[in-house]
Amino acid sequence: MKPARSTPLAMMGLVAMMIGGAIPVVLTAQRQDRPVVVASKPFGESYLLAEMFSQLLESRGFKVDRKPGLGATEIAFGALRRDAIDVYPEYTGTGLVAILHDTLPDSVAADPRAVFAHVVQRFANLYHVRWLPPLGFQNTYAIAVTRSTASRYHLRTLSDLARENAHLTAGFTADFIGRSDGLVGLSRVYGLKPRDVRPLAPAVKYQALASGAVDVIDGYSTDGLLARYDLITLVDDRHFFPPYEAAALVSNRLDTHSPGAIAALTLLSGRLDEATMRQLNRRVEVNGEDVSKVARDELAALGLIGSANPASSASAVQQESSAQQSGFWRYLWNRRQTLGALTVRHLELVAIALLAAVLVAVPLGLALERARRIAEPTIGALGVLQTIPSIALLAFMIPLLGVGVAPALVALWLYALYPIARGTYTGVRDADPDAVAAAEALGTTPAQRLMWVRLPLAAPVIMAGIRTAAVITVGAATLAAFIGAGGLGEPIVAGLALADTRMILSGALPAAALALAVDGVLSIVELAIAPAHRRKRFWRTRTEDPDAMVAATAKR
Amino acid sequence: MSIPLAARNVSHHFGNVVALDDVSIEVVAGGATALVGESGSGKTTLLRCFNRLVEPERGQVMVGESNVQTQSPVLLRRGIGYVQQHGGLLPHWRVLRNVELVPTLQHMPDPADAARRALDLVGLPSGQFGSRFPHELSGGQRQRVALARSMAAHPGVILLDEPFGALDAISRAELQESFDNLRRDLAVTTLLVTHDLAEAGRLADEVVVMRKGRIEQRGTMRDLVRAPASDYVARLIERARAGLEALRA
Numbered sequence: 001m002k003p004a005r006s007t008p009l010a011m012m013g014l015v016a017m018m019i020g021g022a023i024p025v026v027l028t029a030q031r032q033d034r035p036v037v038v039a040s041k042p043f044g045e046s047y048l049l050a051e052m053f054s055q056l057l058e059s060r061g062f063k064v065d066r067k068p069g070l071g072a073t074e075i076a077f078g079a080l081r082r083d084a085i086d087v088y089p090e091y092t093g094t095g096l097v098a099i100l101h102d103t104l105p106d107s108v109a110a111d112p113r114a115v116f117a118h119v120v121q122r123f124a125n126l127y128h129v130r131w132l133p134p135l136g137f138q139n140t141y142a143i144a145v146t147r148s149t150a151s152r153y154h155l156r157t158l159s160d161l162a163r164e165n166a167h168l169t170a171g172f173t174a175d176f177i178g179r180s181d182g183l184v185g186l187s188r189v190y191g192l193k194p195r196d197v198r199p200l201a202p203a204v205k206y207q208a209l210a211s212g213a214v215d216v217i218d219g220y221s222t223d224g225l226l227a228r229y230d231l232i233t234l235v236d237d238r239h240f241f242p243p244y245e246a247a248a249l250v251s252n253r254l255d256t257h258s259p260g261a262i263a264a265l266t267l268l269s270g271r272l273d274e275a276t277m278r279q280l281n282r283r284v285e286v287n288g289e290d291v292s293k294v295a296r297d298e299l300a301a302l303g304l305i306g307s308a309n310p311a312s313s314a315s316a317v318q319q320e321s322s323a324q325q326s327g328f329w330r331y332l333w334n335r336r337q338t339l340g341a342l343t344v345r346h347l348e349l350v351a352i353a354l355l356a357a358v359l360v361a362v363p364l365g366l367a368l369e370r371a372r373r374i375a376e377p378t379i380g381a382l383g384v385l386q387t388i389p390s391i392a393l394l395a396f397m398i399p400l401l402g403v404g405v406a407p408a409l410v411a412l413w414l415y416a417l418y419p420i421a422r423g424t425y426t427g428v429r430d431a432d433p434d435a436v437a438a439a440e441a442l443g444t445t446p447a448q449r450l451m452w453v454r455l456p457l458a459a460p461v462i463m464a465g466i467r468t469a470a471v472i473t474v475g476a477a478t479l480a481a482f483i484g485a486g487g488l489g490e491p492i493v494a495g496l497a498l499a500d501t502r503m504i505l506s507g508a509l510p511a512a513a514l515a516l517a518v519d520g521v522l523s524i525v526e527l528a529i530a531p532a533h534r535r536k537r538f539w540r541t542r543t544e545d546p547d548a549m550v551a552a553t554a555k556r
Numbered sequence: 557m558s559i560p561l562a563a564r565n566v567s568h569h570f571g572n573v574v575a576l577d578d579v580s581i582e583v584v585a586g587g588a589t590a591l592v593g594e595s596g597s598g599k600t601t602l603l604r605c606f607n608r609l610v611e612p613e614r615g616q617v618m619v620g621e622s623n624v625q626t627q628s629p630v631l632l633r634r635g636i637g638y639v640q641q642h643g644g645l646l647p648h649w650r651v652l653r654n655v656e657l658v659p660t661l662q663h664m665p666d667p668a669d670a671a672r673r674a675l676d677l678v679g680l681p682s683g684q685f686g687s688r689f690p691h692e693l694s695g696g697q698r699q700r701v702a703l704a705r706s707m708a709a710h711p712g713v714i715l716l717d718e719p720f721g722a723l724d725a726i727s728r729a730e731l732q733e734s735f736d737n738l739r740r741d742l743a744v745t746t747l748l749v750t751h752d753l754a755e756a757g758r759l760a761d762e763v764v765v766m767r768k769g770r771i772e773q774r775g776t777m778r779d780l781v782r783a784p785a786s787d788y789v790a791r792l793i794e795r796a797r798a799g800l801e802a803l804r805a
Contacts, residue, residue, distance in 0.1 A: 432646075432647060434640065434642045434643070434644040435644050435645065435646045435647060437640065437644055438638070438640055438643070438644025438645070438646075438702070439644070439646065439657075440609070440633075441607060441609060441633060441638040441640070441644075442633060442634070442638055442657060442658055442661070442705070442706070443630050443631065443632075443633035443634030443635075443658065443661050444630070444657075444661065445630055448661075452646070453646055456648050457647070457648060531647065531648035532648045532649070532650075532689070533647050533648045533689040533690070533691055534648075
C-alpha cells in the first residue's frame with residue numbers, strides 16, 4: 001500500500017513538468033536541438049494522449065517539452081503550423097471541418113479511410129503538416145440525454161430529438177454552437193432548434209445535464225462521464241457527423257529533422273480502440289487518477305514501455321478517495337511548492353507586462369496631452385483592444401510569436417495599455433488649471449510644468465489607472481495558460497479539462513489573493529506618491545493656528 | 557528698476573470674435589494703469605500680450621525698450637510679475653516654495669531669502685506661514701502669497717488679472733491697500749485688469765475703459781468723472797456711484 005499522498009505528489013510532479021516545459025520554449029524555439037514539444041488541447045482525452053506521446057518519446061531517449069492545454073483548435077494548430085510545437089492529438093473530422101472548411105460528398109464523408117486520405121493530402125499540400133496513421137479509435141460528437149428524458153420523449157435518434165424542439169433546453173459548448181459540424185449543421189440537416197441553447201463550459205455540462213438544468217448536451221463518444229451519468233447517446237441517423245479518427249498531427253520540423261521521433265510516435269498507431277479509450281478517460285475524468293500514471297499503465301499494457309508500476313486502477317481509486325478525505329487545504333498544502341512556483345511565474349508575467357505598459361502608456365498619455373486633437377481617437381483605439389476576446393487575441397499572436405511566454409506578455413501588455421494611458425491623459429489634462437496657467441505665466445518651461453506641476457498633481461489619477469490595469473492583468477494572466485505560458489491559469493485549465501474542481505480552485509484562489517495583494521501593494525505606492533498637500537494630513541502632529549485650520553477645512 | 561510698457565496699434569481676434577481692434581496704450585515707468593470693462597471687452601487679452609500669453613496678429617508690444625517678439629517667452633515672463641484671479645498657487649508646494657519659484661527660475665543666489673522677504677512685504681511672516689500648504693490658508697492669505705510670489709524676484713513690471721475679484725469685501729479692501737503701498741514703495745510698473753471702476757480709481761494713476769476690443773476713453777479717474785467721452789463711460793460711472801449711494805442711504 002502506497003502512502004495516501006502519492007496522487008497529489010504525482011500531480012505536483014506533472015504540473016511541475018508542465019511549468020518547467022513552459023518556460024524555455026520561447027527561448028529555444030529557434031534551436032535545432034530543442035526537445036520535442038508535445039502539446040494538447042484543453043480537454044481530458046487530449047491531455048492523456050499527449051502524455052502518452054510524451055512518455056513514448058522519452059522511453060526512446062527523446063527529450064520532451066510538454067505544453068498541455070493550448071487554448072483550442074486554432075491555437076494548437078496555429079502553433080503546429082509554425083513549428084512552435086511538434087505534435088498534438090487531433091481528429092480527422094475537426095481537421096476536415098474546422099481547419100480545412102471542406103465539404104465532401106456524403107459517400108466520401110461517411111468513410112473514415114476516405115476522410116483520412118483526404119485530410120492527409122490536403123494538410124500536406126496546404127500546411128506541410130503530417131497526420132500519422134490513426135490511433136485506432138473515433139471520438140465523435142455524442143449528443144446525449146438522460147435516460148429519463150429519453151424515455152419520456154421516446155428519443156433514440158437525432159431525428160427524434162429535432163421532433164421535440166419545443167420541449168428541450170440544450171447546453172452546448174461554445175465551440176459546438178459555432179461550428180459548422182456542430183449545431184449550425186444539425187439545424188440544417190435535422191432541423192434541430194431547441195427552445196433554448198445555453199453555452200456551457202465543458203467542465204460543467206455533465207453536471208448541468210444530471211441536475212436537470214438542461215435536457216441535452218454535446219459530449220464526446222469516448223468521454224468517461226457518459227457512462228458515469230448513465231446517459232443515452234442519440235443515433236446520428238442521417239450520418240451528419242464526419243468520422244473523428246484520432247491521430248497524431250506532426251509539425252514539418254519534426255517530420256524533417258527527427259525521423260526517429262516519428263517512428264516512435266507511429267508505434268501507437270492502431271493500438272487504441274474506443275472501449276480502451278473510454279476506460280482510460282474514465283480513470284482520468286471520473287476516478288480522478290493522475291494523467292501520467294494512466295498513460296504509463298496503458299503504454300506498459302501495450303508493451304510499448306517497460307512495466308514500471310503494477311498498481312491497479314482500483315488501488316488508485318482508493319488512494320484518490322483517501323486524498324479527497326484529507327481535505328482541500330491539505331491538498332493545497334501538499335502542492336505548495338508547485339503553487340508557489342506557479343504564483344511566482346504569474347507574478348512575473350503580470351510584473352513584466354505591467355511595467356512595459358507603464359513605460360509606454362504613461363509617456364503616451366503625456367504626449368497626447370500635448371496633441372489633444374488625436375488624443376481621443378488614439379485612446380479610443382486602445383480601448384477597442386480591450387473588446388477583443390483574449391483567446392482571439394492570443395490566436396492572432398501565434399503567427400508572429402508562436403506559443404509560450406512572449407505572446408502572453410504581448411497580449412497582457414496590450415490589455416494594460418488602455419487604463420494607464422487613459423488615466424495619465426485625463427490626470428495630466430485636468431491637473432489644477434489655475435496652477436498650470438500661473439506656472440506658465442511666471443516663466444516655467446513646458447518640461448518644468450510637467451515635472452513640477454502636472455505630473456505630481458496627476459499622480460493619483462495615473463495610479464488609479466495603473467491599479468486598474470494591474471488587477472485586470474492578474475485576472476487576464478490566467479488565460480496565458482491557454483498559450484503555454486504557465487502561471488496560475490495552468491491548474492485552472494487542467495482542472496477544467498479533467499473535471500477536477502480542487503485543481504481549478506488551487507489556481508483560482510491564489511489568483512484572487514494575488515489580485516488583492518497586488519492592489520494592496522499599489523495602494524501603498526499610491527500613498528507614497530500622492531501630492532504633498534494630500535499626503536501631509538496623515539502624519540501632521542504640529543498644532544496649527546485655528547484660523548488657518550478653519551480655512552483649510554472649509555476649502556476641503 | 558522700473559520699466560515702461562507700450563502697445564501700439566494692436567489687433568487680435570479669436571475665431572470670429574474681435575478681441576482687440578487697433579488698440580494703443582502706454583504705461584510710464586513706475587506708473588499704474590487699470591484696464592476696465594465688461595467680460596469680452598478685450599482687457600485681459602491686452603494684458604496677456606505683454607507676457608506673450610497672447611501673440612497679437614498686428615501691432616507692436618514693448619516692454620522697456622524692446623519689442624516682446626524679440627525675446628524668448630520663457631525668459632520674458634520670468635522678468636514680469638503676474639497675479640491671476642484664483643492665485644494659481646501650486647497646491648502641493650508649501651507657501652515658501654511657491655514664493656521661491658521665480659527666484660529659483662532666475663537663478664538668484666538665495667531664493668529662500670528672497671521668498672522670506674517677499675512674504676514679509678505682504679504681511680505673512682514666513683516663520684508662521686512659510687511651511688503651510690495653500691489649502692491651509694484663507695482666500696485673502698492665498699492672494700497675498702500669489703502677490704509675494706510675483707514680486708519675489710523684483711520684477712520691473714507686474715501684471716494683475718482681477719487679482720482681488722474672488723475675495724470678500726473686507727479682505728479685498730485690505731489687500732488693495734497693501735498692494736497700493738507695496739507697488740509705490742517698489743516703484744514697479746503696474747498694469748491691472750478689473751471690472752470694478754472703484755478699484756481702478758483707488759489703485760491706478762490712469763484708467764483705460766475698454767469695450768468690444770476698442771478703447772472708449774483713457775485718462776485719470778478725475779478726467780473720466782468730469783468728462784465722460786461716451787454714454788458707455790457715463791453709465792459705468794453712474795453705476796459705480798449708485799452702488800455707493802445705496803450704502804449711504
